[in-house]
Structure formats: structure tokens, C-alpha cells
Amino acid sequence: MTDPTARPTRAQQRRRTEEGILAAARRMFADLGYERTTIRAVARAAGVDAGLVMHYFGSKDALFSRAAELPAGEAPGEVAGSTPGEVAEAMLSALGARLEAEPAASLAVLRSMLTNADAAERYRAAGEPLLDRISASIPTSDAGLRAGLLGAIVHGVIIERYLLRFGRLADASPEEIVDLLRPCFLLLAGAQASPNS
Amino acid sequence: MTDPTARPTRAQQRRRTEEGILAAARRMFADLGYERTTIRAVARAAGVDAGLVMHYFGSKDALFSRAAELPAGEAPGEVAGSTPGEVAEAMLSALGARLEAEPAASLAVLRSMLTNADAAERYRAAGEPLLDRISASIPTSDAGLRAGLLGAIVHGVIIERYLLRFGRLADASPEEIVDLLRPCFLLLAGAQASPNS
DNA sequence: CCATTCGTTCTACGGTCGTTCAATCAACGA
DNA sequence: TCGTTGATTGAACGACCGTAGAACGAATGG
Numbered sequence: 001m002t003d004p005t006a007r008p009t010r011a012q013q014r015r016r017t018e019e020g021i022l023a024a025a026r027r028m029f030a031d032l033g034y035e036r037t038t039i040r041a042v043a044r045a046a047g048v049d050a051g052l053v054m055h056y057f058g059s060k061d062a063l064f065s066r067a068a069e070l071p072a073g074e075a076p077g078e079v080a081g082s083t084p085g086e087v088a089e090a091m092l093s094a095l096g097a098r099l100e101a102e103p104a105a106s107l108a109v110l111r112s113m114l115t116n117a118d119a120a121e122r123y124r125a126a127g128e129p130l131l132d133r134i135s136a137s138i139p140t141s142d143a144g145l146r147a148g149l150l151g152a153i154v155h156g157v158i159i160e161r162y163l164l165r166f167g168r169l170a171d172a173s174p175e176e177i178v179d180l181l182r183p184c185f186l187l188l189a190g191a192q193a194s195p196n197s
Numbered sequence: 198m199t200d201p202t203a204r205p206t207r208a209q210q211r212r213r214t215e216e217g218i219l220a221a222a223r224r225m226f227a228d229l230g231y232e233r234t235t236i237r238a239v240a241r242a243a244g245v246d247a248g249l250v251m252h253y254f255g256s257k258d259a260l261f262s263r264a265a266e267l268p269a270g271e272a273p274g275e276v277a278g279s280t281p282g283e284v285a286e287a288m289l290s291a292l293g294a295r296l297e298a299e300p301a302a303s304l305a306v307l308r309s310m311l312t313n314a315d316a317a318e319r320y321r322a323a324g325e326p327l328l329d330r331i332s333a334s335i336p337t338s339d340a341g342l343r344a345g346l347l348g349a350i351v352h353g354v355i356i357e358r359y360l361l362r363f364g365r366l367a368d369a370s371p372e373e374i375v376d377l378l379r380p381c382f383l384l385l386a387g388a389q390a391s392p393n394s
Numbered sequence: 395c396c397a398t399t400c401g402t403t404c405t406a407c408g409g410t411c412g413t414t415c416a417a418t419c420a421a422c423g424a
Numbered sequence: 425t426c427g428t429t430g431a432t433t434g435a436a437c438g439a440c441c442g443t444a445g446a447a448c449g450a451a452t453g454g
Contacts, residue, residue, distance in 0.1 A: 033312035035232040049433050115230035148365030156353020168345030184381035246403050
């Protein structure tokens with residue numbers, strides 16, 4: 001159907017341009033945060049005029065919203081499982097996946113969440129159902145707090161690895177990090193302490 | 198010597214004004230981050246003109262540097278001790294103190310570190326000697342990574358409690374949090390797992 | 395008492411930002 | 425073929441920013 005030699009149709013070209021802008025926006029929001037990325041700079045990086053960005057996305061806020069959408073299937077790992085041990089393992093494997101390669105959209109939210117209310121709310125909304133499910137699987141009465149601590153640990157590690165790029169965490173392999181955190185997660189999830197190898 | 202009824206001398210007044218500006222700056226940097234706080238807004242909050250802020254501090258960067266200085270004695274807790282157990286306990290009590298009341302200067306750095314290079318460097322420089330000492334007290338070969346993880350956990354918890362104000366962590370008492378984290382810290386520091394009570 | 399310091403305010407400049415809008419011109423549908 | 429749509433540009437506006445520097449006036453010191 002689509003002839004690769006043919007000049008792209010107008011709709012194709014439009015979609016291509018729009019995605020180019022989104023990709024540039026994601027990169028800049030992730031690198032610089034919301035306030036320091038400018039529409040003009042995004043447009044320049046995408047090779048278009050700033051007015052076009054406005055025309056397609058309406059406002060800087062709306063552009064951020066679109067850039068912060070997680071690509072389908074990149075939703076935070078489905079932490080299923082009912083026993084504390086299963087919950088801990090599911091969170092660890094989700095963490096491991098994020099340590100391999102965190103998507104730019106997610107980094108844009110993380111980079112901006114401390115200075116932009118929209119990003120903070122997006123971060124909260126993304127994590128809440130996850131934490132609720134984890135909390136429900138923890139048998140103790142302080143399950144909510146334990147789930148909150150698990151989330152804080154995950155995000156503390158990701159922030160230092162990807163946004164601050166601290167050597168100790170940035171250089172380590174995901175397996176190393178996950179293995180060190182495993183007993184902690186098991187303890188916080190309410191499972192028995194694992195024997196130290 | 199200082200007569201309380203007397204009108205303040207010029208030097209006193211100057212110091213008072215300067216500290217008022219610094220207090221307002223600390224509050225705003227902590228609440229809004231570096232980019233969103235403006236010199237004009239700091240001046241307004243302190244009840245003075247923006248030009249005066251420039252005159253006293255020279256530039257916005259310099260103002261941030263002064264506002265980010267920790268008040269004497271608020272330096273990150275001296276994590277002394279040589280055994281893994283002592284290190285973990287020292288970190289926990291330092292964390293407990295910070296969970297009681299984190300100083301505004303420290304929050305200003307934390308709030309800004311993801312978008313401001315100065316703040317990020319200040320954060321790194323403040324934590325590094327601490328992490329080095331912790332690392333030296335951990336007997337395993339991956340001591341550096343373990344120390345980095347401990348630091349990431351501490352800051353993840355503080356960020357979610359003070360900057361994002363997530364209910365689960367914001368409402369909990371410092372003792373609760375510290376007690377839940379204790380076995381994790383002991384494990385990461387290389388001590389034996391504590392029996393779960 | 396007078397000259398001087400200096401805390402403080404006012405005004406203004408150059409720059410950048412988000413945003414708007416008219417203009418252009420190639421692709422499209424009838 | 426021709427009118428229309430729509431992708432794209434360029435110039436401009438108003439607001440706000442960090443910063444500079446002149447001006448004022450009260451405290452200060454001789």
C-alpha cells in the first residue's frame with residue numbers, strides 16, 4: 001500500500017513532524033526539566049518554527065502533557081501477585097527493567113516533578129494504583145507506609161542513577177542493584193528475612 | 198550593652214534586613230525551586246526592593262549559594278562508627294532527625310537539584326564525604342554501591358515526605374519510618390539480618 | 395554642624411519567554 | 425483545472441526576567 005519511493009503524503013508528513021517535535025520535547029524535558037526547556041529550543045531541535053509547536057500542541061503545558069505520556073506498554077510494571085514474596089519479586093523485576101533503560105517520557109516527569117505541579121500530579125497518579133495494590137498485598141497494619149517506603153526507594157534509586165548520575169549507582173549493573181535490594185524489599189513487603197548468601 | 202528601647206543602629210538594621218532577605222529566599226527556593234523563584238518575589242516577601250537584593254548578594258546565583266548554606270551545626274549528621282551495625286544506626290538516627298524537621302536551606306537544594314547544576318553539585322558535595330566514610334565501614338567489596346543505595350533511600354524518603362508530600366510518608370512518624378528501615382539498613386551495611394520482632 | 399557614608403528605592407535597559415496572527419505555498423478534492 | 429485546505433513560516437506583542445545605575449535621605453563621624 002505505502003510506496004516507499006513516493007513522496008510522503010501530507011498526513012504522513014504532518015504525523016512525522018509532530019512526532020519529531022514530541023521526541024525533541026521529551027528529550028529536552030527529561031534533560032532540563034519543565035522550566036528550562038523553551039518552546040523555541042524544542043522547535044529548533046525538531047527543525048521547525050516555534051509557531052508550529054504552538055499550532056500543533058496549543059501551549060507549553062499541553063506539549064508537556066503529550067511528551068509525558070508513556071508509550072503504550074511502558075506503563076509501570078503490573079505488580080501482580082498476592083503473597084508478600086511475590087509482590088517484592090514483582091517490584092524488583094519492574095525496578096530491574098527500569099534500571100536497564102528508563103523511557104524519556106518517564107524521565108521528563110521525574111525531572112520536572114519537583115518544580116512543576118502538573119508533573120508532580122502525573123507522578124502521583126501513575127504510582128498510586130500501583131502502591132494501592134502493593135499495599136493490599138502486605139499483611140501488616142502499616143501496609144500503606146511500607147508500600148510508600150518501597151516506592152520511595154525505587155524512585156530514589158532511579159533519580160540518583162538517571163538524573164543525578166551518581167557514579168556508584170550509575171555504573172552498577174541492574175542485577176547488582178536488584179540483588180542488594182532484594183532482602184530489603186522482602187522485609188518491607190512483610191516476608192521473612194532471606195538468609196544472607 | 199544593647200538597649201532594647203533604642204532604635205536599632207544602622208549595622209544592626211542592615212544585618213536584620215539581610216537575614217530577612219535570606220529567610221525569604223530560603224523559603225521560596227525550597228518551595229518553588231531555583232528557576233521559579235524570582236529576585237523580585239524574594240524582595241517583595243522580604244519587604245524590600247529588588248535592587249537591594251542585588252546590592253547585597255550580587256546575583257541570583259550568589260543569593261542561592263548563600264540561601265543554600267546550612268546553618269552551623271546542621272551539617273549532615275556525623276555518621277561515625279566503624280562496625281556495620283554502628284554505621285547503620287548512625288545513619289538511621291541522622292535520618293530520624295531530618296524526618297523531624299528538615300532545614301529550609303537543605304530543602305532548597307533538594308528542590309532545585311534536578312534543574313540547577315549548582316544545586317546538584319552542592320548536593321553531591323555535601324553527601325560525598327559522608328558516603329565515603331560509610332563506604333569505608335562496610336566490609337564487603339561492593340561497599341561503594343551499598344553506601345550509594347543507602348544514600349538513595351534516605352533522599353528518596355525525604356523527597357517524598359517533604360517535597361512531594363505523599364500522604365503515606367508525610368503523615369508517618371519518624372520513629373515508624375526509622376523502625377521499618379532499620380533491618381534494611383543493617384542488611385545493606387553488611388550486618389546480620391535482625392530478627393523480625 | 396557639616397561632609398560623608400550607606401541603606402534603600404526608582405527607573406530603565408536588553409533579553410527571552412509564551413503566545414498570536416497574518417502570510418505563504420504546496421497538496422488535496424471536486 | 426481551480427478553489428480550498430492545511431502545513432509551515434516570520435514578525436510582532438506584551439509580560440517578566442536579571443541586572444545596572446542614578447538619586448534620595450537618614451544615620452554617622454569628625
